[in-house]
């Protein structure tokens with residue numbers, strides 16, 4: 001008789017039901033695993049043998065075939081060990097086990113000593129399975145924390161395979177968790193920020209620009225001399241972002257579950273991500289890679305900030321890989337076995353010096369670079385990438401006298417209130433569209449969503465002619481103006497909003513545009 005045990009496998013954030021079928025036949029005693037398994041699963045034969053040896057159960061002297069179905073989904077990783085072992089257990093004890101395993105899902109990697117080890121990608125599997133009506137999950141004890149806040153499920157934490165044997169074969173009781181923890185204390189625990197805007201003196205234009213960027217999720221590059229405060233301003237940015245909602249927490253945490261970055265200390269991601277990438281990072285560590293085709297920085301920055309400091313130090317090929325996710329808000333991996341999609345809806349924030357010495361256009365220090373040096377230096381940022389940036393902001397060095405001023409500056413909390421109210425306006429505006437912010441409006445919807453009166457149109461047309469702006473840049477200006485109007489709580493976009501939006505597109509720093 002064929003015995004069946006169920007589990008789930010994730011393809012991107014989507015979980016798919018996988019049925020492990022176990023059958024045996026009169027032949028040489030071997031274990032065979034079929035159904036598009038990867039090498040890690042093939043190696044589980046040894047782990048299965050060792051596990052049964054450890055619980056003193058003799059494997060049948062027959063050929064055991066384990067089929068992972070459906071066969072068109074490639075199965076990667078080690079979480080199939082436990083469902084395969086349970087399927088063999090059912091095969092051995094045949095009629096003795098009357099329990100219906102149909103309603104349970106099993107996840108876990110087996111150690112050679114019979115212990116059960118944590119697996120990656122459990123959260124997306126459980127969430128997908130829940131939407132398909134599953135409520136009971138046998139999972140490694142080391143993974144339990146990531147499910148503790150998910151309501152409406154029963155979790156059976158496992159330390160060893162022995163526990164499963166005792167439960168199924170001897171009918172020993174099993175303690176389960178069926179009450180979700182309150183997420184509130186996690187929020188409070190993580191409600192601190194590295195830098196508050198109140199601690200940054202002056203820089204009023206930069207603060208204003210960053211609040212607009214945060215409100216409409218506009219990509220931004222800050223250009224300025226060394227020690228002008230670009231990095232500090234970037235680090236203050238997370239403090240003015242709206243908090244993550246519960247659905248968003250689950251969505252972001254699923255990505256972190258796949259890469260194995262959830263832990264007892266961080267069971268879920270409750271704070272918007274701020275991922276700072278170093279310029280020595282490889283293309284793979286920024287996009288995706290490894291045998292499991294795991295997402296990296298651009299997906300870990302999903303909702304919200306991907307920060308590149310010293311932008312011009314990054315190799316060209318690394319900057320180029322950003323173009324597709326910046327456009328599509330996701331990363332698509334195409335392989336012979338199919339396509340995997342991961343979310344990558346991030347706000348791109350970067351900082352750079354204007355030239356090699358760093359003092360081009362500085363009011364006090366002389367720049368020692370030649371025109372060609374500056375041109376070559378700035379050309380490291382390609383125009384196609386710049387074209388996807390809504391704001392290029394010049395950050396001037398503050399005068400030392402002003403730094404010593406004793407003025408109380410606006411706190412992050414106060415700025416965040418304005419950002420949140422602009423977000424709410426956008427949520428209402430986009431209720432019928434699959435987007436959340438002004439920066440995501442497509443050219444197809446721009447006229448409808450941001451209607452402009454005649455004076456505004458004339459103003460834009462004249463600016464476009466004078467400054468030879470592309471249609472794309474004009475559209476970005478309109479979207480930015482919409483966010484400025486939203487942050488001021490104004491219903492229509494005016495010339496003032498458009499003029500302010502134009503300020504955030506520095507022409508002077510890029511010699512190409514002179």
Ligand SMILES: [Zn+2]
Nearest residue numbers: 355357367369
């Ligand atoms: Zn210079």
